[in-house]
Amino acid sequence: MAPLFTINPSISSSSILKTPTKTHFPLSKTHHFKKKSLSLNSVLSTQTDQKIPQTVQKFWQWLKDEGVVSAKTPVKPGVVPEGLGLVATRDVSRNDVVLEVPKKFWINPDAVAASEIGSVCSGLKPWLSVALFLLWEKFKGEESKWRYYMDVLPESTNSTIYWSEEELVEIQGTQLLSTTLGVKEYVQSEFLKVEEEIILPNKKLFPFPITLDDFFWAFGILRSRAFSRLRNQNLVIIPFADLINHSAKVTTEDHAQEVRGAAGLFSWDYLFQLRSPLSLKAGEQVFIQYDLNKSNADMALDYGFIESNPDRDAFTLTLEISESDEFYADKLDIAELNGVGETAYFDIKYGQPLPTAMLLYLRLVALGGSDAFLLESIFRNKIWSFLELPISRANEGLICQVVRTACKSALSSYHTTIEEDEKLKEEGNLSARLEMAIGVRMGEKRVLQQIDDIFKERESELDLLEYYQERRLKDLGLVGEQGDIIFWEPK
Numbered sequence: 405m406a407p408l409f410t411i412n413p414s415i416s417s418s419s420i421l422k423t424p425t426k427t428h429f430p431l432s433k434t435h436h437f438k439k440k441s442l443s444l445n446s447v448l449s450t451q452t453d454q455k456i457p458q459t460v461q462k463f464w465q466w467l468k469d470e471g472v473v474s475a476k477t478p479v480k481p482g483v484v485p486e487g488l489g490l491v492a493t494r495d496v497s498r499n500d501v502v503l504e505v506p507k508k509f510w511i512n513p514d515a516v517a518a519s520e521i522g523s524v525c526s527g528l529k530p531w532l533s534v535a536l537f538l539l540w541e542k543f544k545g546e547e548s549k550w551r552y553y554m555d556v557l558p559e560s561t562n563s564t565i566y567w568s569e570e571e572l573v574e575i576q577g578t579q580l581l582s583t584t585l586g587v588k589e590y591v592q593s594e595f596l597k598v599e600e601e602i603i604l605p606n607k608k609l610f611p612f613p614i615t616l617d618d619f620f621w622a623f624g625i626l627r628s629r630a631f632s633r634l635r636n637q638n639l640v641i642i643p644f645a646d647l648i649n650h651s652a653k654v655t656t657e658d659h660a661q662e663v664r665g666a667a668g669l670f671s672w673d674y675l676f677q678l679r680s681p682l683s684l685k686a687g688e689q690v691f692i693q694y695d696l697n698k699s700n701a702d703m704a705l706d707y708g709f710i711e712s713n714p715d716r717d718a719f720t721l722t723l724e725i726s727e728s729d730e731f732y733a734d735k736l737d738i739a740e741l742n743g744v745g746e747t748a749y750f751d752i753k754y755g756q757p758l759p760t761a762m763l764l765y766l767r768l769v770a771l772g773g774s775d776a777f778l779l780e781s782i783f784r785n786k787i788w789s790f791l792e793l794p795i796s797r798a799n800e801g802l803i804c805q806v807v808r809t810a811c812k813s814a815l816s817s818y819h820t821t822i823e824e825d826e827k828l829k830e831e832g833n834l835s836a837r838l839e840m841a842i843g844v845r846m847g848e849k850r851v852l853q854q855i856d857d858i859f860k861e862r863e864s865e866l867d868l869l870e871y872y873q874e875r876r877l878k879d880l881g882l883v884g885e886q887g888d889i890i891f892w893e894p895k
């Protein structure tokens with residue numbers, strides 16, 4: 405029998421915010437803010453604080469000049485352990501509006517369409533057009549309307565798309581590594597297409613060389629800073645609002661919204677409005693929750709940091725109906741009738757039960773031998789509900805065996821054990837990237853271990869489980885409560 409499941413990452417290349425790669429950003433002559441890890445208290449007191457980089461001070465002045473912020477705005481940019489962040493300038497109550505940014509300062513596909521490069525970007529995927537726009541504005545340097553914003557953008561993050569080969573060795577065997585490589589390949593191929601179809605044929609619009617590294621920079625910026633949960637806005641960068649950092653302490657996600665309101669002295673427009681999810685004292689940093697559903701591997705790829713919370717540990721199991729299965733067509737038909745396909749992905753999270761559909765799918769994939777009659781068309785409408793419970797000892801045993809073998813094989817492909825990782829963590833003194841690598845590989849292994857434990861326990865219960873034929877006899881009233889067969893006795 406072909407392998408029941410392969411272990412590989414699921415990469416969606418359809419949307420930027422689920423997909424992307426490496427490097428250095430030599431780009432323009434404008435100087436970039438270099439991340440520093442200063443303590444919060446040392447920073448933010450006044451507008452002219454020398455510890456605030458010049459670029460940030462100029463950005464703040466620009467926001468004031470443009471009327472985006474005023475004396476009423478209760479936050480300002482500051483240097484914090486996460487790079488730049490937003491810090492309260494006075495006490496803020498939970499749910500208070502901390503900032504509003506008018507639509508004319510949003511960078512989204514509409515802004516690109518209205519720009520000089522709009523005509524050549526019209527057929528592009530939204531993320532590609534915004535990425536090109538960022539690069540185009542960046543290269544314009546002093547000429548750019550967005551120069552003060554461009555100057556506060558980081559050169560890179562700790563996202564795995566920027567890791568060196570040596571650093572990537574630390575996530576050897578992980579799904580994060582396969583996803584990272586897949587995303588890098590995807591971004592590279594999109595870059596080559598855009599270069600050939602848009603950049604090179606429009607030399608007047610793009611008189612400067614755009615390298616793959618530049619493109620990765622733009623991709624990383626989008627991936628780590630774009631807001632995607634606004635009504636009508638699937639991909640939008642909001643300068644100033646994008647300085648906000650994430651904290652696990654925030655457990656709600658609805659902090660941002662689009663409202664209509666005053667955008668300057670005489671005009672009304674849509675505003676991006678951000679509320680503080682927590683109450684704060686003056687001088688404290690404002691945080692939001694980026695995404696409750698992302699695993700640590702997603703966070704490492706998108707934002708370049710992870711949480712120590714084991715609830716973020718996850719592993720995606722990929723199960724498939726093999727084309728070489730003699731019942732391939734019937735199984736596929738049944739799967740499709742029930743909303744799954746030839747390949748199914750199941751995200752397993754640490755500490756949470758297995759997804760319900762996973763056992764059904766496994767039982768279907770493993771169906772064969774004397775159970776194969778259930779695949780006949782007369783059972784087509786009922787088979788999915790039959791699969792909710794164990795079918796036969798052979799079927800359930802096969803599932804356990806295959807899943808456990810796959811877990812063990814996946815576990816052996818990591819170059820360290822959970823215990824070795826724990827020891828490294830205890831020893832401390834790790835770089836941010838190494839700490840992330842250890843956290844993610846340990847998390848994946850913990851989930852694999854958990855899956856193995858679940859199926860190990862199930863394997864030990866195989867003799868105690870009730871199977872399809874027994875249930876059927878019971879339904880027909882032919883089996884007693886104790887499992888004894890009731891024979892018909894003529895009176």
Ligand SMILES: C[S@@+](CC[C@H](N)C(=O)[O-])C[C@H]1O[C@@H](n2cnc3c(N)ncnc32)[C@H](O)[C@@H]1O
Pocket residue numbers: 486487488489556557558561562628629646647648649650651706707708709
């Ligand atoms: C939307 S930006 C926030 C502003 C950013 N700190 C800066 O300096 O421009 C998201 C990036 O901030 C950093 N960041 C946000 N929250 C963080 C956290 N809790 N721990 C570490 N880094 C964080 C990561 O580099 C992430 O990619």
